[in-house]
Amino acid sequence: ETGVTQTPRHLVMGMTNKKSLKCEQHLGHNAMYWYKQSAKKPLELMFVYNFKEQTENNSVPSRFSPECPNSSHLFLHLHTLQPEDSALYLCASSQRAGDSSYEQYFGPGTRLTVT
Amino acid sequence: GQNIDQPTEMTATEGAIVQINCTYQTSGFNGLFWYQQHAGEAPTFLSYNVLDGLEEKGRFSSFLSRSKGYSYLLLKELQMKDSASYLCAVMDSNYQLIWGAGTKLIIKP
Numbered sequence: 001e002t003g004v005t006q007t008p009r010h011l012v013m014g015m016t017n018k019k020s021l022k023c024e025q026h027l028g029h030n031a032m033y034w035y036k037q038s039a040k041k042p043l044e045l046m047f048v049y050n051f052k053e054q055t056e057n058n059s060v061p062s063r064f065s066p067e068c069p070n071s072s073h074l075f076l077h078l079h080t081l082q083p084e085d086s087a088l089y090l091c092a093s094s095q096r097a098g099d100s101s102y103e104q105y106f107g108p109g110t111r112l113t114v115t
Numbered sequence: 116g117q118n119i120d121q122p123t124e125m126t127a128t129e130g131a132i133v134q135i136n137c138t139y140q141t142s143g144f145n146g147l148f149w150y151q152q153h154a155g156e157a158p159t160f161l162s163y164n165v166l167d168g169l170e171e172k173g174r175f176s177s178f179l180s181r182s183k184g185y186s187y188l189l190l191k192e193l194q195m196k197d198s199a200s201y202l203c204a205v206m207d208s209n210y211q212l213i214w215g216a217g218t219k220l221i222i223k224p
Binding site: 041045056090100106107108 | 119123145146148155156157158159160163165202204206210211212213215216217
């Protein structure tokens with residue numbers, strides 16, 4: 001595997017379900033990010049981890065819970081979601097956060113539908 | 116508030132040149148990025164500008180004017196595979212990326 005991978009690619013869940021999204025990067029990076037992408041809207045940064053420490057939580061509802069067990073893996077745990085949470089969830093990584101000289105590398109995303 | 120503006124959609128002809136504009140108002144500036152995103156795929160990095168001027172990379176060039184809060188992405192010799200969304204993003208004083216909504220570029224034969 002190379003780059004940034006995400007599983008599953010598609011997920012349909014009911015509002016009472018609990019599920020997790022997984023992201024893995026094979027680039028030796030130290031920063032990982034979760035973004036939400038909704039149609040015709042800007043990417044919304046949700047969480048940032050730098051060297052396994054969470055450095056940003058952009059007012060994300062508690063029904064989204066991130067976990068970063070090591071620099072290569074990032075999870076997003078989902079529970080009691082709302083239909084408006086349906087979107088594409090993108091994971092990204094970079095050499096480190098807080099440094100403009102390093103671009104972010106994105107995974108293909110998980111298309112989430114909440115019914 | 117912080118804001119990135121870019122056109123929602125543009126159409127161009129194969130072989131032609133197209134310029135995608137981006138204007139921004141952010142708290143601080145630590146560089147401007149352009150990404151390309153094909154439908155159903157991950158965004159991929161195209162260019163980074165932090166100083167005023169033009170950066171050329173093959174068929175793609177990116178321009179920045181910090182005093183005007185303005186950038187453009189110039190695509191030459193358009194190919195059908197260039198049909199994609201182009202995302203403009205600015206890194207603010209907190210080193211967070213502020214994203215535009217993207218410009219969907221449609222290439223016609």
